[in-house]
């Protein structure tokens with residue numbers, strides 16, 4: 152992957168043999184935030200060595216308009232964004248900007264800084280590019296002063312690949328002072344050793360530049376670029392039986408629209424389908440019918456109320472076969488959200504178990520007269536977190552965030 156660019160540098164990083172072209176390394180497109188350690192722990196001298204190292208990485212990456220873009224955030228008492236992805240695209244300008252960074256001091260508060268970077272740094276207005284891997288390289292001298300696990304989860308949910316570069320790890324004697332000795336494993340994109348990188352000391356780091364650059368340019372390894380928002384298929388199975396009524400049917404459509412809105416719908420992203428059932432089933436639209444959010448939402452508004460009996464079991468089997476069947480070999484994770492307001496005339500447990508077995512995670516939502524046992528039986532394990540009940544259709548609104556969060560939680564769990 153590095154081919155052309157690494158060959159322009161001596162591996163020891165002594166001197167550039169050829170000047171970098173402005174366009175940068177096209178084979179390593181990535182948007183990278185370096186989160187540097189600005190704590191008292193590292194101190195001014197090692198802070199400068201850290202800046203040197205980051206500068207060398209930025210140059211060897213081939214930073215440029217068509218290649219990687221980089222920015223820097225400094226972790227200290229309060230995180231400070233030193234510069235954004237869009238501020239500088241030429242490697243020499245990046246190098247100069249890094250040289251200018253002043254040491255702040257204080258606690259490292261790495262968790263706080265990581266969360267800040269994940270949430271604030273990677274916005275379109277700050278220069279993030281669509282469809283390009285987002286990476287945060289976190290430098291930690293010793294150990295973090297706060298907890299970084301939650302920040303790691305936030306970053307993963309946002310589709311950011313977190314790397315941890317730990318320098319001068321705590322010695323056996325120091326380990327008692329560390330809040331959480333497993334901090335690296337908990338914050339990285341994936342606990343598989345690819346995302347963690349260890350450097351014994353800040354003195355003599357040159358030989359550590361190239362292996363890190365190679366990692367940062369291995370796009371196929373960026374497992375966290377996929378998120379619950381851009382990599383799921385969600386089918387809605389909605390009860391069109393007579394007991395629902397026109398107004399409540401509208402509330403169900405509003406519910407499914409509000410869930411769908413949270414996802415990034417496209418032919419390469421998340422996909423949405425809907426089936427309405429009574430004794431009969433009607434495919435309102437399949438996963439491939441609409442591939443933009445606008446079209447999906449407009450199709451949902453256009454769903455016409457059937458009115459009739461309730462055969463939920465058969466409807467689940469229909470959806471497993473006809474909606475999920477065609478996408479079963481695709482990489483997106485599959486979810487089925489069932490809404491029903493009453494007793495089914497047929498058995499729901501068997502068809503639901505078959506759906507679970509086919510790799511479909513089922514969320515069931517019972518409304519009004521829906522028997523709690525049936526609602527539970529349809530839900531995936533652990534059942535408590537996959538079934539919901541509301542006495543009134545107006546209560547559906549409150550369940551929207553729970554379903555979205557549930558999908559994201561299951562998505563992350565499935566990737567561990």
Ligand SMILES: *[C@@H]1O[C@H](CO)[C@@H](O)[C@H](O)[C@H]1NC(C)=O
Nearest residue numbers: 232233234235237238239248
């Ligand atoms: C980076 O760009 C922003 C917005 O354009 C600007 O406000 C900021 O001063 C720039 N930072 C540097 C270090 O040039």
Ligand SMILES: *[C@@H]1O[C@H](CO)[C@@H](O)[C@H](O)[C@H]1NC(C)=O
Nearest residue numbers: 333334335336337338342343
């Ligand atoms: C990371 O992986 C190792 C080995 O697979 C395991 O022992 C450890 O518990 C994991 N740590 C975390 C935080 O998941």
